[in-house]
Amino acid sequence: MTSNSRERLLGLFERMLLVRECELKLAELFSDGEVPGFIHLSVGQEAVAIGVMDALNDSDTIASNHRGHGHAIAKGVDLDSFFLEVMGKEEGICGGRGGSMHVADMSVGMLGANGIVGAGIPLAVGSALAHQVQQNNNIAVAFFGDGALAEGVLHESFNIASLWKLPILFVCENNGWSEFSPTSLQFVAEVRDLGKAFKIPFRQVDGNNITAVADASDEIVSDMRKNGGPRVLECMTKRVHGHYEGDQQKYRDADELASLGDYDPIMLCEGELRKMKAADKDITAIRNRIENRVSAAADVGRAGTLPSFDRLLSDVYTPVQEA
Amino acid sequence: MTSNSRERLLGLFERMLLVRECELKLAELFSDGEVPGFIHLSVGQEAVAIGVMDALNDSDTIASNHRGHGHAIAKGVDLDSFFLEVMGKEEGICGGRGGSMHVADMSVGMLGANGIVGAGIPLAVGSALAHQVQQNNNIAVAFFGDGALAEGVLHESFNIASLWKLPILFVCENNGWSEFSPTSLQFVAEVRDLGKAFKIPFRQVDGNNITAVADASDEIVSDMRKNGGPRVLECMTKRVHGHYEGDQQKYRDADELASLGDYDPIMLCEGELRKMKAADKDITAIRNRIENRVSAAADVGRAGTLPSFDRLLSDVYTPVQEA
Amino acid sequence: MGEVRFGQAINLALDESLKNDPSVVVFGEDIARPGGPFGVTRGLLEKYGELRVRDTPISEATIVSAAVGAAMSGLKPVVEIMFMDFITIAMDGLVNQAAKARFMFGGQCSVPMVLRTPHGGGVNAGPQHSQCLEAWFAHVPGLKVVIPSNSGDAYGLLKAAIADPDPVIFVENKALYAVKGQMDDDAPALEIGKAHIARPGADVTVVSYGAAVNTALRAADTLAQSGIELEVIDLRSIQPWDEATVLASLSRTHRLIVLHEAVTAFGVGAEIAARMADVGFDELDAPIVRVGAPFMPVPFAASLEPQYLPDADDLIAAVHKVLA
Amino acid sequence: MGEVRFGQAINLALDESLKNDPSVVVFGEDIARPGGPFGVTRGLLEKYGELRVRDTPISEATIVSAAVGAAMSGLKPVVEIMFMDFITIAMDGLVNQAAKARFMFGGQCSVPMVLRTPHGGGVNAGPQHSQCLEAWFAHVPGLKVVIPSNSGDAYGLLKAAIADPDPVIFVENKALYAVKGQMDDDAPALEIGKAHIARPGADVTVVSYGAAVNTALRAADTLAQSGIELEVIDLRSIQPWDEATVLASLSRTHRLIVLHEAVTAFGVGAEIAARMADVGFDELDAPIVRVGAPFMPVPFAASLEPQYLPDADDLIAAVHKVLA
Numbered sequence A, B: 001m002t003s004n005s006r007e008r009l010l011g012l013f014e015r016m017l018l019v020r021e022c023e024l025k026l027a028e029l030f031s032d033g034e035v036p037g038f039i040h041l042s043v044g045q046e047a048v049a050i051g052v053m054d055a056l057n058d059s060d061t062i063a064s065n066h067r068g069h070g071h072a073i074a075k076g077v078d079l080d081s082f083f084l085e086v087m088g089k090e091e092g093i094c095g096g097r098g099g100s101m102h103v104a105d106m107s108v109g110m111l112g113a114n115g116i117v118g119a120g121i122p123l124a125v126g127s128a129l130a131h132q133v134q135q136n137n138n139i140a141v142a143f144f145g146d147g148a149l150a151e152g153v154l155h156e157s158f159n160i161a162s163l164w165k166l167p168i169l170f171v172c173e174n175n176g177w178s179e180f181s182p183t184s185l186q187f188v189a190e191v192r193d194l195g196k197a198f199k200i201p202f203r204q205v206d207g208n209n210i211t212a213v214a215d216a217s218d219e220i221v222s223d224m225r226k227n228g229g230p231r232v233l234e235c236m237t238k239r240v241h242g243h244y245e246g247d248q249q250k251y252r253d254a255d256e257l258a259s260l261g262d263y264d265p266i267m268l269c270e271g272e273l274r275k276m277k278a279a280d281k282d283i284t285a286i287r288n289r290i291e292n293r294v295s296a297a298a299d300v301g302r303a304g305t306l307p308s309f310d311r312l313l314s315d316v317y318t319p320v321q322e323a
Numbered sequence C, D: 001m002g003e004v005r006f007g008q009a010i011n012l013a014l015d016e017s018l019k020n021d022p023s024v025v026v027f028g029e030d031i032a033r034p035g036g037p038f039g040v041t042r043g044l045l046e047k048y049g050e051l052r053v054r055d056t057p058i059s060e061a062t063i064v065s066a067a068v069g070a071a072m073s074g075l076k077p078v079v080e081i082m083f084m085d086f087i088t089i090a091m092d093g094l095v096n097q098a099a100k101a102r103f104m105f106g107g108q109c110s111v112p113m114v115l116r117t118p119h120g121g122g123v124n125a126g127p128q129h130s131q132c133l134e135a136w137f138a139h140v141p142g143l144k145v146v147i148p149s150n151s152g153d154a155y156g157l158l159k160a161a162i163a164d165p166d167p168v169i170f171v172e173n174k175a176l177y178a179v180k181g182q183m184d185d186d187a188p189a190l191e192i193g194k195a196h197i198a199r200p201g202a203d204v205t206v207v208s209y210g211a212a213v214n215t216a217l218r219a220a221d222t223l224a225q226s227g228i229e230l231e232v233i234d235l236r237s238i239q240p241w242d243e244a245t246v247l248a249s250l251s252r253t254h255r256l257i258v259l260h261e262a263v264t265a266f267g268v269g270a271e272i273a274a275r276m277a278d279v280g281f282d283e284l285d286a287p288i289v290r291v292g293a294p295f296m297p298v299p300f301a302a303s304l305e306p307q308y309l310p311d312a313d314d315l316i317a318a319v320h321k322v323l324a
């Protein structure tokens, strides 16, 4: 263990904590009525977003799903713009038109969260196609849950990606649930076997172990940049909050709910850091930094202005450039 | 080899020949301008339709695809009504509204050819669901080509059929081509591996060997009736004519085209029959019987009346029953 | 029976249909064990068992096409698509299979299935969870499209839809689920294709359907105070739609407005207006005005969605326009 | 350049776009090696190579959504859906992704893609290979829908569609592919949203698009012999559509007919008629009549399809009606 690896883990820890604290803050704002609509939190799954994104460049692209806050933050969406968007403000990254399920930031290759389960998968295929045509050595990543495995576009996308050797990484965040139904009642195949059938190299990792996710992603992504072609990464993880904020999760066993804490990727990471002899004060400093950063962003969110309707029509189509 | 098995094979031979002669007659009628639209012939693939259907009862259901003449005839659509339909006549099984790509006969469980690649697959899933709910011990069969493997509904249907243990037999007629493109440029997975991934028992047979198809189908179907659940049967076969009648097949190697005769299921079956010491006169009698039957049906087709438009509107919706 | 919520009325209609007809089955995402994303199917699994009430994987295309195949094989499936926006994934089963089977097979079979799905905004669900896409289906010969505006109609129309031999898209405005309304056990059965005059009035005919009918009734209350009487027609079904009732009303009022939540352009209102500009032309004393959503996706923000959604004020402005 | 076939005009526009803009890519089923089911993309693979011109598997949903993702990542994809009927499988990519991306992301990106697809009957292709579904897309904010009626327009409009920053559905009537028409190299660039007066006339305005424009022109020839002058407007694009040109024409003729091959009910004609019954009300001297297909799937038989398809006689009957 080098201080190098400790520094790296501290960085990953901080970024996971950022996602966590942002989402807990959103939960708070939501229950205060400051977030319209509904939100899906990725609490407990932070290691996936942070671990995978650790391997990417800004020019790589990702397509996300309804549970996309972590992906957006990890890919580098400006925090203020993120809060402003989820809170439905004019200064939001999408001008308040999309909200939680549609956060996107083209400037960092975040092609959008998505309200349609599975829809991000073929979008990412298209993005990978663009990278291949442009020969820019970028890769595209599709993030999707175990529930999305049942959608036909997954199958089509695996096939086309493999057939065309597209630079796409399929990341399945398997948290065992799709809404209120367990995966076992939803999908009979193992992702591993699908990967094999479509001749796409597959890897499964403990999605609550940030080092495991980050290391696997690094290896996979450098391999992709060297050798091209698609890859599948399945991250086994846990959804801690309800499907959407406010969902009481009555459909889950008390035992299962009680055990969730044992899998908390941030806690596990902190344990790891302590084993590595990370200094208390460093960890505390990180906690403080994140807390300040998040509460500042939430304040910015609160202070944002409500979007005015008048400008909307002009964004349905691209305005004609004046010659 | 029993005389029993020879009788059986003679029966299968006769039914394959029926499909063949019907299609060759259609080709003739088509070039005479007596068949509107376009038609897709299954010449060379007859063993699949006849072999699978040999295992089914009238109360079993099938959903077919664009290349469905053989399936329809094998399932028992009345020959006159079949010709009348493909030729667009009022007395056709569908009143001339559907034609070649939409032959259906509910009275024999033929739920329709289909103009949409892959669409028959989930229809058959629904039919299997009905059998399961009604606990009638019937099974449903989906016939589809290798090209349909790339459609997402295949994946969804495999999953749901396996999850719900539906009595459905998925029959992939793999003829190596989808329209003008070879399977190798279309689909990277083996059906076998997909079956395995979805935990559906799989079998592959030489689809040009009628005995192989019929025996496998008999075994599979009796197993299904006893033990329930889905099965996959892949029949390796050859498309002899063009994708549609009139297609010159310039995209196929001369060698490949020249070799097609070697795989002819009817010729192979006749060879088998001769090995079994079937009498020449029996085979000749069959040939004559079929020729007469088909030319009589074609004559009926020619003599059919052109549908009149006035009745059409009344079939868009089910007429209200008078009390 | 008194007052029941819209969602509960649907639940009751499903329950009764399952009880009275063993060929009725219900399936969809999270509708069985969890009782439905909006609680509409609660209790059905417990009563009718796993064979007839099923949770499905997230496979909309196959769910809908399987319903078609099941309907062709002796069942009457009632399937749910969780948000109407997701119907984009399931169009083939509806449009190329369910709608055409009877016609293209020469009347050999019917396809007795119902697809229930919620449309509409009002809960800040954003551009992919708020659309009103019913005009698409009204354009497809072979489909019926039913859209109730209140609990009693939801109950009666859903029973009629399930009993109907042909495929019916049954659209539920999600903002209505919690709204209470009168439901009478002994109300006469409702017939698909018959409109209801929700409020008679002599001055302007307002044709509407679904939740927008309630908007129209509110506007009518307001306008009545200044002596303007709206005749509010609740179409109840938009395919088929009750042209005779609309034309008769227009012949009394000579002024027509169509109101719906869907985008105005190329929406359901276009057909009503176009038809009346033909067969009702001689009755018209004023331009036909349509009130609907502007030509844009449904925006998310709390400040935007209410302005996007057509409301009573928009209708009142239109009334003043046709009376000008 | 003289006379070229409609299909060849499209080929030329694709060729030129591929040549001039390295970000243009073309993909679809059997479009590369085989040159397209109608031969429209012949030669493009040979000229521009496998990276930019690709055959796809039969996976319409992914083909279209991949085009959206590619368009968001720097390409200008032109994809083909072999028959418009198959677009039912690819609706999500168009409606929930392509159409909404720009708006719901607050204008951060455009989605410069074109989806080419043939619609229409006339070749006895039956109920699942003949539909005209363009009204669906005209109802979806964020999409543009272009439908040329002749070779010259096909060439000019396809180039405009590919250059357009937003998603365009480019609809080609399959009965036109072999039809020859004038194509001028030095014709001015065409602008999406501008209609063309295909024939001026004082008596009745006939608004149409696609192949039906030619039907209108034939009817106009016939009627001219009895002294009735139709003004035939070729919309060229139905979303956006050129309301100003239609209104101006109506203000001259005071009579309006809309003609298209699609099913009349809830079709494109409904919007044109509805709009004119509002903004053009004072100009109208007669009912607005729509001529389109009856409310049924497209029948297959040789005796049925011609009666199903709206033709010059149907239009002439409508003209007599509005002049009565």
Ligand SMILES: Cc1ncc(C[n+]2csc(CCOP(=O)(O)OP(=O)(O)O)c2C)c(N)n1
Pocket: A066, A067, A115, A116, A117, A118, A144, A145, A146, A147, A148, A149, A175, A177, A178, A179, A239, A243, C029, C058, C060, C082, C086, C089
């Ligand atoms: C096409 C579509 N179908 C259904 C839904 C409703 N829905 C939203 S999330 C979800 C479950 C998704 O499960 P999974 O993919 O495992 O993601 P998770 O919520 O577990 O992160 C469903 C059914 C949807 N948004 N889109």
Ligand SMILES: Cc1ncc(C[n+]2csc(CCOP(=O)(O)OP(=O)(O)O)c2C)c(N)n1
Pocket: B066, B067, B115, B116, B117, B118, B144, B145, B146, B147, B148, B149, B175, B177, B178, B179, B239, B243, D029, D058, D060, D082, D086, D089
């Ligand atoms: C959804 C859809 N996409 C494309 C087509 C056009 N098409 C008709 S048949 C065919 C190839 C099918 O190949 P396969 O399934 O192998 O059947 P085969 O023709 O070989 O019997 C295609 C692409 C279609 N009819 N439906």
Ligand SMILES: [Mg+2]
Pocket: A145, A146, A147, A173, A174, A175, A176, A177, A178, A179
């Ligand atoms: Mg999940």
Ligand SMILES: [Mg+2]
Pocket: B145, B146, B147, B173, B174, B175, B176, B177, B178, B179
């Ligand atoms: Mg094939």
